Every structure is written in structure tokens, then in C-alpha cells.
Amino acid sequence: MGLTSKAVLALAIGLAVVLFAATVCLWPRLARRSVSAVFGRVGLLLATQVMVFASVGLLANNSFQFYGSWADFLGRQQELGVxxxxxxxxxxxxxxxxxxxxxxxxxxxxxxxxxxxxxxxxxxxxxxxxxxxxxxxxxxxxxxxxxxxxxxxxxxxxxxxxxxxxxxxxxxxxxxxxxxxxxxxxxxxxxxxxxxxxxxxxxxxxxxxxxxxxxxxxxxxxxxxxxxxxxxxxxxxxxxxxxxxxxxxxxxxxxxxxxxxxxxxxxxxxxxxxxxxxxxxxxxxxxxxxxxxxxxxxxxxxxxxxxxxxxxxxxxxxxxxxxxxxxxxxxxxxxxxxxxxxxxxxxxxxxxxxxxxxxxxxxxxxxxxxxxx
The missing domain is CATH 3.40.50.1820 (Alpha/Beta hydrolase fold, catalytic domain)
Known part of the structure; x- marks a missing residue:
């Protein structure tokens, strides 16, 4: 799927929504003071924020076309055929x-x-x-x-x-x-x-x-x-x-x-x-x-x-x-x-x-x- 495709944007938004819902549902169970609970809270918050920022970034890129492809985004030169x-x-x-x-x-x-x-x-x-x-x-x-x-x-x-x-x-x-x-x-x-x-x-x-x-x-x-x-x-x-x-x-x-x-x-x-x-x-x-x-x-x-x-x-x-x-x-x-x-x-x-x-x-x-x- 291309960087500017609607499928990529929809997937990112969907994952952000799922992770947000998971955070709300699982937060009471992760409220304990154990090490695993702390890592669980940190992981959910980090994953949710990453997907929210990714969704916003993809939406902005689709609107303004800063990058046209994954290769362009990653700075890779594409080999040219003849x-x-x-x-x-x-x-x-x-x-x-x-x-x-x-x-x-x-x-x-x-x-x-x-x-x-x-x-x-x-x-x-x-x-x-x-x-x-x-x-x-x-x-x-x-x-x-x-x-x-x-x-x-x-x-x-x-x-x-x-x-x-x-x-x-x-x-x-x-x-x-x-x-x-x-x-x-x-x-x-x-x-x-x-x-x-x-x-x-x-x-x-x-x-x-x-x-x-x-x-x-x-x-x-x-x-x-x-x-x-x-x-x-x-x-x-x-x-x-x-x-x-x-x-x-x-x-x-x-x-x-x-x-x-x-x-x-x-x-x-x-x-x-x-x-x-x-x-x-x-x-x-x-x-x-x-x-x-x-x-x-x-x-x-x-x-x-x-x-x-x-x-x-x-x-x-x-x-x-x-x-x-x-x-x-x-x-x-x-x-x-x-x-x-x-x-x-x-x-x-x-x-x-x-x-x-x-x-x-x-x-x-x-x-x-x-x-x-």
C-alpha cells in the first residue's frame, strides 16, 4: 500500500481508535503497582500516541503531498530504468x-x-x-x-x-x-x-x-x-x-x-x-x-x-x-x-x-x- 493511499490512512486511524479504546478498557486492570502493570500502561499510552501522530501526519501528507511514496519519505533513491x-x-x-x-x-x-x-x-x-x-x-x-x-x-x-x-x-x-x-x-x-x-x-x-x-x-x-x-x-x-x-x-x-x-x-x-x-x-x-x-x-x-x-x-x-x-x-x-x-x-x-x-x-x-x- 502506497504512502498516500486511503487504505494506509484508514488503517492508521483504525489502529489509533482501537488502541484508545483498549487503553480506556484496560486501564483499571493496569492500575496496580506491579512492574508489569507499569509497563502495560506505558506501552498502551506510547502506542496510542504513536498511532494518533501517524494518523495526523498521514492526513497532512495526503492533503499537502509533502512525500509521494515510502521511498521518498525514507530518502531512498529509486533506480531508474531505461x-x-x-x-x-x-x-x-x-x-x-x-x-x-x-x-x-x-x-x-x-x-x-x-x-x-x-x-x-x-x-x-x-x-x-x-x-x-x-x-x-x-x-x-x-x-x-x-x-x-x-x-x-x-x-x-x-x-x-x-x-x-x-x-x-x-x-x-x-x-x-x-x-x-x-x-x-x-x-x-x-x-x-x-x-x-x-x-x-x-x-x-x-x-x-x-x-x-x-x-x-x-x-x-x-x-x-x-x-x-x-x-x-x-x-x-x-x-x-x-x-x-x-x-x-x-x-x-x-x-x-x-x-x-x-x-x-x-x-x-x-x-x-x-x-x-x-x-x-x-x-x-x-x-x-x-x-x-x-x-x-x-x-x-x-x-x-x-x-x-x-x-x-x-x-x-x-x-x-x-x-x-x-x-x-x-x-x-x-x-x-x-x-x-x-x-x-x-x-x-x-x-x-x-x-x-x-x-x-x-x-x-x-x-x-x-x-x-
Whole structure:
């Protein structure tokens, strides 16, 4: 049974209830002052508390998808297989390997031509030297004969730190939401490339190129779109590519879009911040370089670098988010030819529930700004 399965959660809750009931029933018999009675009381209390905490932890994980599997929870690296099959999805490419496939979570449907497909791939960065796993959602139109010669726009979707890519599938439901938007006529079919910004775990690189360290910005801005365009029917121009992220992923999305308008024409930051974090999880990102630190400050970049011919979308809430004033400042600094849009909720915290309220509109906005090649 998987870590996020309902059966595991139900089992944990059931055991917690049984142990609580056993404690209440057996407590009078264990009230004696013998050694065995003392150990019995301690054992029942400890077991009950462990199962209560386990139930709460599993419930929180199912809601926020901190960990997607037991291996992820235990910190184990999963061995990657090698599959080279490009007939109906990824084409042969030295920079991308498909290691698995799954069906989008759409009740009552199973046909690829009706719901699409999710490929799990490993991307090898030609310039950065970074390898990272990702999920690629291919919309149903990708497999329909009338679209067989069409290229599709693509959107890179990033989690926060230290989130997992599974968060984007299960917690935030990007593929299912994208399918709903297309079915309702509110968005065009788009390929989604879903992964986490933590490509050098456990370090949070803030999507910057670190001197003598991971070249994360190069991976996202150059390697990733090149590899995906070679493997799937995706255009190579900026108008074919967008990038979305939440929290740390939101900062990364805006940063990559701002600094690489030749690769991404639209970028959206959900609950983003606007200056690279510097803390124990990041280590020394800039090695004393004032220029590198300033460039990683998006507000500084808007003031001192040429404004790109790109579109930006930022989200916040008046109550519950800490980025409200930073978002206002970012919007105030965007000037032509750049364009900026926003989603401002009356209230909403820094969590999955807030982002799920924003994602449908974000995908519609992104769809309106991208085009096929």
C-alpha cells in the first residue's frame, strides 16, 4: 500500500481508535503497582500516541503531498530504468529518457485519446550537467489523428521547496485542471512539464547558476526546453513556452521568464517572492558577487535591466499571504513592452487550497499568451 493511499490512512486511524479504546478498557486492570502493570500502561499510552501522530501526519501528507511514496519519505533513491520508445510519445533523444507512463486521474475515462497520458522522464542537461526527473502531461489531442502534424505549446510547472513533482499531479491536479479547461473551451491543449526546482537535492539553489556549483538557471532556461522540444512535438520559439510555479517555484518561474524572454514568453508566480532566499538550505549562492545577488533580486532587475517583451502573472491575497506588498511593488515596476496581470484574493494562505483556487485562471491566462509553432 502506497504512502498516500486511503487504505494506509484508514488503517492508521483504525489502529489509533482501537488502541484508545483498549487503553480506556484496560486501564483499571493496569492500575496496580506491579512492574508489569507499569509497563502495560506505558506501552498502551506510547502506542496510542504513536498511532494518533501517524494518523495526523498521514492526513497532512495526503492533503499537502509533502512525500509521494515510502521511498521518498525514507530518502531512498529509486533506480531508474531505461526505455527508448518514441512511436507515440517521446522520440529518441540522448537528453531525455522515458521511464514510466500513467493515466491522468480522470474518473470514468481510460482512453489516451480522451484523457491524454503522463510520461515520467529523466532529463539530462547538455549544458548544465544536471539530471532531473519530471512528469510530462500530453493532452488527448496529442494522440488524435487530426492533430498528428501539429506542434503544441508547453508549460513548465514547478513546485515549491522542498516539494515533490507528485504534488503537481495529486495535490494541485494540474493535468486534470488543464483537461477541464480545454473541454470547457476556455484554454487550448498544452503540454505540461512538471518537476520540482530542487535539481540538486537537498540544496535549494533558488534557480541560480552557482559558481563552482549547480547551474540550475541554465538547466531550466536552456537544457529543459531544448530536450523536450527534441523529444515531443513542441515548438522551439519563446511564444511556444511558458513557465508557472508556486512559492519557491513561483520565484523561479518569474526569474527565468524575466531573464530569458528569448525562451519563455509568459511566466506566472503563485505566492512568489521576489528576491532569492539565503539561508542554511541554500548555502552560499553568490560567493560574494554583488552583481549575482542583485540579478537574483527581481525588483532590482526590473529597475536596472531592459524590460522584456514578455507577460507576467502574479498572485497574492490581501489577508493570509506575506507577499502582498512585494507583489504590488513588482507590478508597479513592470513597464512596456512587458505586461503584468494579477490575481488578488481577499483571503488565502500559503497553501495548496489557495493555489487550487488560482490554477484554473492561471492556465487560461497562460493559454491565451502561447501559440503553436
Amino acid at each position: 526505455v527508448t520508445d518514441g512511436a507515440t510519445g517521446a522520440s529518441a533523444s540522448q537528453n531525455i529518457v522515458r521511464v514510466g507512463m500513467e493515466r491522468p486521474d480522470v474518473p470514468g475515462e481510460s482512453r489516451t485519446t480522451a484523457v491524454g497520458r503522463i510520461d515520467k522522464v529523466v532529463v539530462a542537461g547538455r549544458l548544465s550537467g544536471i539530471e532531473s526527473s519530471a512528469y510530462v502531461y500530453l493532452p488527448p489531442e496529442y494522440f488524435q489523428s487530426e492533430y498528428s502534424r501539429r506542434t503544441f505549446p508547453a508549460v513548465v510547472v514547478l513546485t515549491g521547496y522542498p516539494g515533490t513533482a507528485e504534488n503537481l499531479l495529486k495535490g494541485l491536479q494540474y493535468p486534470r485542471t488543464a483537461l477541464d479547461r480545454v473541454r470547457s473551451g476556455r484554454a487550448q491543449p498544452m503540454i505540461l512539464v512538471m518537476l520540482r526546482p530542487t535539481v540538486a537535492p537537498p540544496r535549494d539553489t533558488e534557480c541560480v547558476n552557482i559558481k563552482g556549483g549547480p547551474q540550475t538557471e541554465t538547466f531550466f532556461a536552456e537544457d529543459l526546453p531544448d530536450a523536450l522540444s527534441d523529444a515531443y512535438r513542441i515548438g522551439k520559439r519563446a511564444r511556444n513556452w511558458g513557465i508557472i510555479g508556486n512559492s519557491t517555484g513561483g520565484y523561479c518561474a518569474l526569474k527565468i521568464g524575466l531573464h530569458h524572454p528569448d525562451r519563455f514568453s509568459a511566466s506566472a508566480g503563485l505566492s512568489a517572492y521576489y528576491r532569492a532566499a539565503e539561508d542554511p538550505t541554500t548555502g552560499d549562492l553568490f560567493h560574494g558577487s554583488r552583481r549575482a545577488r542583485e540579478r537574483a533580486d527581481l525588483l532590482w532587475s526590473l529597475d536596472h535591466l531592459p524590460q522584456p517583451d514578455s507577460s507576467f502573472l502574479v498572485t497574492t491575497s490581501r489577508r493570509g499571504e506575506g507577499n502582498y506588498w512585494g507583489t504590488r511593488h513588482f507590478m508597479a515596476k513592470v513597464r512596456a513592452p512587458a505586461q503584468v496581470s494579477s490575481i488578488v484574493l481577499d483571503s488565502g494562505g500559503h497553501n495548496f487550497n489557495t493555489w487550487r483556487r488560482e490554477i484554473p485562471s492561471v492556465l487560461e491566462w497562460m493559454s491565451s499568451r502561447l501559440s503553436e509553432d
